[in-house]
Amino acid sequence: MVARRVALQTLLACALLALTGFWLYEISENPSNQLFGSTLVSGPADQRVVALTFDDGPNPPYTTAILEVLEREHVHATFFLVGRAVAAYPSIVRREVRDGDAIGNHSWSHAHLILMSPAQLSSSLARTDAAIYRATGAHTRIMRPPFGARDWLVLAQARRLGYTPVMWSVPLANDWEEPPPQTIADRIVPYVHDGAIIVLHDGNRGIVCANGHVPAKTCDRHSEIEATQLIIERLRREGYRFVTVPELLSLKGNATRTPAPGSE
Ligand SMILES: [Zn+2]
DSSP states (O other): OHHHHHHHHHHHHHHHHHHHHHHHHHHHTOTTOOTTSOOBOOOOTTSOEEEEEEEEEOOTTHHHHHHHHHHHTTOOOEEEEOHHHHHHOHHHHHHHHHHTOEEEEOOSSOOOGGGSOHHHHHHHHHHHHHHHHHHHSOOOOEEOOGGGOOOHHHHHHHHHTTOEEBOOSSOOOOGGGOOOHHHHHHHHGGGOOTTEEEEEESSSTTOOGGGSSSOHHHHOOHHHHHHHHHHHHHHHHTTOEEOOHHHHHHHHHHHHHSOOTTOO
């Protein structure tokens, strides 16, 4: 009888532990939760602005083609770069900066930051920053955790290193599965709001396909090019102005500093 009760209690404890683990894993990747510390999820909710962000590059020829769309449309975007790809394609990063786009740190190899020790996490961000600095002569102060996965330690460490962690407010379009461009746009545009942050992918976890032993399909991001064009056209028609993440941060900073009418 006692043995049965112990077995039942053990079973219950295991189930509870599994549920808690699952819940923690789910919220660790939820872009808007602030449970683990503050992150930038969106900009000011009273301004018709939107930030386009691209993760996981640089990744030619797709990143270059996206840069051409942005240039033609006079839109500045934000690229969250993977260090190993920056080291492989520094000239694309230089062009992003020259074009007026903003860049952010997306770790060295797109590993889960929550599985890293503080020293490994620091090294992943520092190595990426060094590659960005070698390519452009500039440092970045914004970062996005791969998979959006973070916990208290990751965010505290990122902030200690001087980074503002940046998430997103428009649901992911599963664009990495390369659906048709129209589908990507349809999955994004209806969810855009004032101050929104959109995520697209110009690369695949910073994998460098030019290395030869990687199938070209791994890096295929052709749908993103036309999707970028469609999203820009449709949001322009809705009256949106495109800004970079640092611009969004400064708009938000100004909004919080500006006293409300009638107040001190
Ligand atoms: Zn990513």
